[in-house]
Amino acid sequence: MSSDEGIRERVLDAAEQCLLESGYTARLHAVIAERAGLSRPTVYKYVGDQTAIVEALLHREVTRFFAATEPVLTQPGPLRERFIETVVFIVGYAREHALLQKGLRDDPELVVPWFTTRARIFLARANGFFVPRIARAITDRQFPEVDARQLVEWGYRIIASLITTPGTVPTDDPADLRRLVTALLDIGVPTPATTP
Missing domain, CATH: 1.10.10.60 (Homeodomain-like)
Known part of the structure; x- marks a missing residue:
């Protein structure tokens, strides 16, 4: 350094x-x-200035977050389970992040825009991190042909909502969160019992 x-x-x-x-x-x-x-x-x-300090902290924390997420992404197993576990990990990481939680609790008008109206910054960083990994999974035939940026954006929107928006379905416990994410993935997918 x-x-x-x-x-x-x-x-x-x-x-x-x-x-x-x-x-x-x-x-x-x-x-x-x-x-x-x-x-x-x-x-x-x-x-x-103070705004630049907060932005620099956010970028540093995003970098740390990606480093912490890498081992979860590279776990062996079916893609669906890895996706679910990645979402559970990311939401749990955010919920345990002291500075983020203080901001969401005490100054949401300053913090929430980073997940909403200023989300392009995080989405650009997320694309830089996740898109190459998704592309590699597509090349290795572990993943169907998709637009990786669309997948990252979809995942981001789910995760940002789970981090910033209180809901009516319990998700504080990782098992409850895992069940919700699994149910969200199952929406619109017929189960064998309902297939004609």
């Missing part, structure tokens, strides 16, 4: 702690600078 990257990480680590303590709307540059052991101008130089 270069010196510049190290300074940026110190700023983001300090910012994460400050946001967890004070929330997304608190003015934090001075506190972040103090916690990181840097000057305020250095914080601005390496990350920017």
Whole structure:
């Protein structure tokens, strides 16, 4: 890690702690600078204003999320089960992410748009991560010919909804969430008992 990257990480680590303590709307540059052991101008130089800090944290967390998701995606087994387990993992990861949950609870007007009106940023990152893996699965004949971007978008919309929108069907427990995702996949697919 270069010196510049190290300074940026110190700023983001300090910012994460400050946001967890004070929330997304608190003015934090001075506190972040103090916690990181840097000057305020250095914080601005390496990350920017408060909006840029939040965006940088989001991008860092997305990168960490993809690294955590990789082992789930590469588990052996039928594609359908791997998809279900990936959705359950991602939703569980988001539900246990302290900074995301604090934002959804305390400042939803600032956080929810990242999953809705500003979702293109996350979708672009998701496409960059998932599309090559789906393409490889198609090439290896583990997956039918599909537009991988459409599949990523469909999965994203399901996952974003499960993360941000309270529902009436219990999904707090991974087993309940797994049942819901399985049921969603079964919609419109006739079972052998109903096939003429």
